[in-house]
Amino acid sequence: MRAQGRPILSPPYGEPSPHEAAVVRIPFPGRVNTTAGASLTPLQSVRGIITPSGLVFERHHGGVPDIRPDAHRLLIHGLVERALVFNMDDLMRFPSVSRMHFLECSGNSAGEWGGLGKTVQVTHGLLSCCEWTGVPLAAVLQETGIDPRARWLLAEGADAAAMTRSVPMEKALDDALLVYAQNGEMLRPEQGYPLRLFLPGFEGNTSVKWLRRIKLGAAPFMTREETSKYTDLMPDGTARQFTLLMEAKSVILRPSGGQQVHGPGFVEIHGLAWSGRGRIARVDVSVDGGRNWRQAQLQEPVLPKCFTAFRLPWQWDGAPAILQSRTMDETGYVQPTREALIAARGFNSFYHYNGIQSWRVGVDGNVDNVHA
Amino acid sequence: MRAQGRPILSPPYGEPSPHEAAVVRIPFPGRVNTTAGASLTPLQSVRGIITPSGLVFERHHGGVPDIRPDAHRLLIHGLVERALVFNMDDLMRFPSVSRMHFLECSGNSAGEWGGLGKTVQVTHGLLSCCEWTGVPLAAVLQETGIDPRARWLLAEGADAAAMTRSVPMEKALDDALLVYAQNGEMLRPEQGYPLRLFLPGFEGNTSVKWLRRIKLGAAPFMTREETSKYTDLMPDGTARQFTLLMEAKSVILRPSGGQQVHGPGFVEIHGLAWSGRGRIARVDVSVDGGRNWRQAQLQEPVLPKCFTAFRLPWQWDGAPAILQSRTMDETGYVQPTREALIAARGFNSFYHYNGIQSWRVGVDGNVDNVHA
Numbered sequence: 001m002r003a004q005g006r007p008i009l010s011p012p013y014g015e016p017s018p019h020e021a022a023v024v025r026i027p028f029p030g031r032v033n034t035t036a037g038a039s040l041t042p043l044q045s046v047r048g049i050i051t052p053s054g055l056v057f058e059r060h061h062g063g064v065p066d067i068r069p070d071a072h073r074l075l076i077h078g079l080v081e082r083a084l085v086f087n088m089d090d091l092m093r094f095p096s097v098s099r100m101h102f103l104e105c106s107g108n109s110a111g112e113w114g115g116l117g118k119t120v121q122v123t124h125g126l127l128s129c130c131e132w133t134g135v136p137l138a139a140v141l142q143e144t145g146i147d148p149r150a151r152w153l154l155a156e157g158a159d160a161a162a163m164t165r166s167v168p169m170e171k172a173l174d175d176a177l178l179v180y181a182q183n184g185e186m187l188r189p190e191q192g193y194p195l196r197l198f199l200p201g202f203e204g205n206t207s208v209k210w211l212r213r214i215k216l217g218a219a220p221f222m223t224r225e226e227t228s229k230y231t232d233l234m235p236d237g238t239a240r241q242f243t244l245l246m247e248a249k250s251v252i253l254r255p256s257g258g259q260q261v262h263g264p265g266f267v268e269i270h271g272l273a274w275s276g277r278g279r280i281a282r283v284d285v286s287v288d289g290g291r292n293w294r295q296a297q298l299q300e301p302v303l304p305k306c307f308t309a310f311r312l313p314w315q316w317d318g319a320p321a322i323l324q325s326r327t328m329d330e331t332g333y334v335q336p337t338r339e340a341l342i343a344a345r346g347f348n349s350f351y352h353y354n355g356i357q358s359w360r361v362g363v364d365g366n367v368d369n370v371h372a
Numbered sequence: 373m374r375a376q377g378r379p380i381l382s383p384p385y386g387e388p389s390p391h392e393a394a395v396v397r398i399p400f401p402g403r404v405n406t407t408a409g410a411s412l413t414p415l416q417s418v419r420g421i422i423t424p425s426g427l428v429f430e431r432h433h434g435g436v437p438d439i440r441p442d443a444h445r446l447l448i449h450g451l452v453e454r455a456l457v458f459n460m461d462d463l464m465r466f467p468s469v470s471r472m473h474f475l476e477c478s479g480n481s482a483g484e485w486g487g488l489g490k491t492v493q494v495t496h497g498l499l500s501c502c503e504w505t506g507v508p509l510a511a512v513l514q515e516t517g518i519d520p521r522a523r524w525l526l527a528e529g530a531d532a533a534a535m536t537r538s539v540p541m542e543k544a545l546d547d548a549l550l551v552y553a554q555n556g557e558m559l560r561p562e563q564g565y566p567l568r569l570f571l572p573g574f575e576g577n578t579s580v581k582w583l584r585r586i587k588l589g590a591a592p593f594m595t596r597e598e599t600s601k602y603t604d605l606m607p608d609g610t611a612r613q614f615t616l617l618m619e620a621k622s623v624i625l626r627p628s629g630g631q632q633v634h635g636p637g638f639v640e641i642h643g644l645a646w647s648g649r650g651r652i653a654r655v656d657v658s659v660d661g662g663r664n665w666r667q668a669q670l671q672e673p674v675l676p677k678c679f680t681a682f683r684l685p686w687q688w689d690g691a692p693a694i695l696q697s698r699t700m701d702e703t704g705y706v707q708p709t710r711e712a713l714i715a716a717r718g719f720n721s722f723y724h725y726n727g728i729q730s731w732r733v734g735v736d737g738n739v740d741n742v743h744a
Contacts, residue, residue, distance in 0.1 A: 002532070003532060004435040004532045005407060005434060005435025006438070006562075007409070007432075007435055008399065008430045008432060012396035013387075013388065014425060014562060016557060017561045019440060020557070023385075023557060023558070024385050027380065037379070037380045039381050047553035047556055048503040048505045048553065048556050051556050052555050063378050064379075064382075089634070096642070096683070097671065100673075132420075158373055160374070160377055183420075184420050184423050185388060186395070190378075190386060193391075194389075262461070267465075299470055311467065
């Protein structure tokens with residue numbers, strides 16, 4: 001207090017405290033090719049339901065292109081009444097909407113089928129939640145018109161991978177958005193600047209970034225990312241395809257793997273729940289590996305297809321404990337145990353792991369990931 | 373698309389696109405002393421209700437101190453049952469809450485009493501809205517106990533100005549928070565890292581940053597910032613003191629001063645409304661300088677003491693137009709015209725200007741600030 005502090009506007013666009021330098025994204029384990037890789041949100045440090053844009057996870061298939069917004073175009077063609085090309089000014093002149101929605105890679109928690117990630121950043125970090133602003137895709141399709149034969153659309157990104165995914169027309173006309181802003185400012189480059197498709201509640205990969213082309217068709221387009229990848233190999237050797245919806249899931253962030261509980265006494269158990277089907281209806285928490293459950297408090301606002309924060313006060317007696325959370329969404333869907341998930345899906349799967357997560361608190365207060 | 377893009381984690385903590393380099397805070401006009409100065413949020417570019425932390429306005433009286441969180445302490449003393457000192461670990465172990473609230477400096481729009489700021493960043497930029505996470509002050513005061521004679525508290529910051537403000541105990545026990553996180557991560561240095569008081573709906577200056585001391589007393593403490601400053605000089609020469617509540621206010625962000633409407637046709641009028649008293653009940657928009665009004669659409673969620681985004685579709689015929697917004701909060705309070713505000717308050721005031729803002733659209737599409 002004896003010296004003047006740093007002046008205003010140093011810098012004009014602000015940054016976190018240097019004392020928070022450890023709160024950053026880290027690489028997805030084992031991903032060596034960094035243009036076709038992923039980075040993970042430090043969920044153990046996240047508070048509330050908004051993920052800061054600088055910490056939103058990344059998943060790229062050909063790196064992050066550098067796109068000048070005045071040079072960007074979106075072509076909509078195929079089974080439309082008239083093919084149209086839009087520039088960013090055109091799209092930003094449409095009526096806009098802002099909505100808070102989670103975004104989860106369907107590969108999130110994939111390591112938990114067989115392994116045990118050390119921290120919640122590793123086990124659940126392909127997951128974030130932002131306020132997204134853009135134009136309803138349905139409004140833009142009113143301009144092109146829709147041929148009644150159209151049942152699917154192809155969305156294509158302007159990255160080096162030309163990421164392409166097929167999307168059912170029902171979703172396109174329901175709540176799909178053409179998004180240009182995130183958390184109050186234009187999209188970050190790694191989130192698709194200047195334009196991405198956003199499909200609330202669908203697997204993250206279908207919210208195609210750097211969106212340059214939409215083609216309407218009578219059938220799905222059978223792209224690489226929905227045939228050789230992003231399918232679910234079942235125990236009998238057949239594959240589920242187009243499992244686009246992200247089912248209800250929850251995880252405790254604090255205490256979680258790699259953290260330490262500082263002695264017996266009051267501990268707030270704090271976590272997040274989300275569902276691609278709508279609102280979270282309830283979250284139950286167990287401290288004894290699932291034998292007994294108590295209902296957690298949900299933080300308002302509880303919004304559809306959005307993070308819902310939950311909390312449960314806990315008096316830790318210092319004995320070993322296994323912490324779990326289990327959520328139910330407004331459709332009545334209940335997050336499965338790891339055991340039930342594996343009974344249904346086997347061990348061939350990579351995507352869409354939403355089993356209950358277990359954190360063991362040892363007598364020394366250390367928290368570890370366990371399969372319980 | 374012919375070359376691989378930038379790899380993941382470049383950088384680990386993400387940044388805006390270089391093409392958005394113009395979207396930054398700027399100095400408050402005429403503020404030369406930059407450690408006792410202010411910077412302004414670029415509201416003309418803000419989308420939705422969350423202000424990105426890097427763009428939240430600043431108002432410092434002695435610069436931004438560099439505080440190590442493990443060295444920071446909060447003393448609570450005075451009319452308490454037992455004086456206590458808390459470190460950050462102590463405070464972060466309390467049950468936490470997250471709430472979305474606006475923050476407005478009471479000096480916001482002060483230039484509009486007599487002048488005409490060119491852009492909404494200049495006229496209204498001492499204004500932001502974030503998701504804040506912390507501990508209810510009431511919960512911490514349960515630990516110290518409260519002497520029944522306590523009616524006010526003093527909050528003191530650890531900056532070089534030792535910023536001090538008096539706060540009524542009713543507010544302290546209602547919705548006051550000790551905040552350590554903002555938009556999902558720890559507070560930014562310029563927002564009070566590692567700890568600030570947050571008083572939802574009160575003038576920004578009372579949400580004391582870098583909070584180091586709270587003293588309970590029987591009367592207000594009559595600090596410099598509530599006697600020589602942050603008072604309202606009335607036409608008769610007397611001064612209103614402790615006008616802590618921020619009354620309902622709204623402003624159109626797009627189109628706004630310095631922008632251009634690109635030709636006649638569809639224009640979405642887009643703005644923000646907020647009230648220190650609770651929820652926004654409605655917003656009306658005029659395109660003819662206040663003669664006729666149409667009700668704007670409010671973007672859900674509409675939260676108490678939080679930004680509410682509003683929109684109105686407008687077919688511009690190319691003739692000169694004067695755009696205004698007028699909000700009413702859930703208590704029935706209606707934002708006054710500039711004329712009505714000046715009739716009540718005269719021209720001696722600096723703080724608490726919440727008059728209706730007028731933007732004139734010329735035949736050339738240029739938008740200017742006018743007193744209408």
